[in-house]
Amino acid sequence: MAPTAQRIEVTLETLLESVDLAEGIVKRVAEASGFEEDDVHKIGMAVREGVINAYNYGNQHDRHKKIHITVELQPEKMVVHVLDEGKGFELTEVPDPLAEENLLRTSGRGIFLMRAFMDDLLVRQRPAGGAELIMSKRLPSGSENGQRPPE
Amino acid sequence: MASLQATSRRTGDVTVVDFSGKIVLGEGSAVLRKTVRELIEGGHRKILLNLADVDYIDSSGIGELVSAYTTVQGVSGELKLLQLTRRVHDILQITRLFTVFDVQSDEDTAVRSFR
Numbered sequence: 001m002a003p004t005a006q007r008i009e010v011t012l013e014t015l016l017e018s019v020d021l022a023e024g025i026v027k028r029v030a031e032a033s034g035f036e037e038d039d040v041h042k043i044g045m046a047v048r049e050g051v052i053n054a055y056n057y058g059n060q061h062d063r064h065k066k067i068h069i070t071v072e073l074q075p076e077k078m079v080v081h082v083l084d085e086g087k088g089f090e091l092t093e094v095p096d097p098l099a100e101e102n103l104l105r106t107s108g109r110g111i112f113l114m115r116a117f118m119d120d121l122l123v124r125q126r127p128a129g130g131a132e133l134i135m136s137k138r139l140p141s142g143s144e145n146g147q148r149p150p151e
Numbered sequence: 152m153a154s155l156q157a158t159s160r161r162t163g164d165v166t167v168v169d170f171s172g173k174i175v176l177g178e179g180s181a182v183l184r185k186t187v188r189e190l191i192e193g194g195h196r197k198i199l200l201n202l203a204d205v206d207y208i209d210s211s212g213i214g215e216l217v218s219a220y221t222t223v224q225g226v227s228g229e230l231k232l233l234q235l236t237r238r239v240h241d242i243l244q245i246t247r248l249f250t251v252f253d254v255q256s257d258e259d260t261a262v263r264s265f266r
Binding site: 055109116 | 175177209210211213214218220221238245247250
């Protein structure tokens with residue numbers, strides 16, 4: 001039987017506490033999927049940055065809005081979606097934090113860090129509104145469909 | 152318990168702040184911000200942030216470090232970093248902030264390096 005994707009969906013309040021919560025949930029899934037400690041940390045950090053983005057810029061601290069997290073374990077990769085209920089944005093609008101003139105900026109590194117820690121990052125503007133960050137990391141070899149290999 | 156603890160001490164005319172915990176969005180970043188602000192208000196101009204016990208920093212924490220740096224520079228002071236853990240080191244490296252901060256690995260050398 002062909003492996004199917006497993007999926008976890010979580011809806012979080014637009015609260016500061018949701019940043020740690022989202023990171024913790026996704027790190028647990030990453031650990032269970034067989035990722036090594038360093039990659040678990042990177043995945044957690046990337047999700048953390050995605051939720052910070054949703055909290056600060058997407059939902060703008062509005063407690064009436066939600067942050068939607070989906071974790072998918074596909075046959076070869078783990079995919080995390082972070083969706084806010086804001087106005088959306090284009091990646092091209094985000095200044096390059098590595099540019100000399102931006103090095104002393106106190107914000108604007110979240111997207112860059114997500115890209116650095118994950119294998120892939122997309123930003124999609126949802127028709128119904130909101131920005132969806134879709135980030136993925138290839139499962140470690142020997143791990144089938146997100147299952148840790150037997151010891 | 153706060154996600155970041157800070158204690159200050161003096162070595163000659165340099166103020167060393169020993170941090171422990173995480174410099175992240177919320178309480179951690181706020182502790183860093185408050186600590187540096189209070190030092191500046193107290194007239195401290197040579198500040199060494201000891202990050203040997205900081206194992207985690209996010210983009211907000213990086214923003215606060217940069218803000219601390221520019222604020223101290225703005226009052227003609229110096230702010231340096233001491234003993235980065237591997238994860239903090241890697242983040243500062245990939246964000247090119249190693250070209251901004253003076254990062255030292257040894258406290259005595261760090262203290263002597265202030266003008």
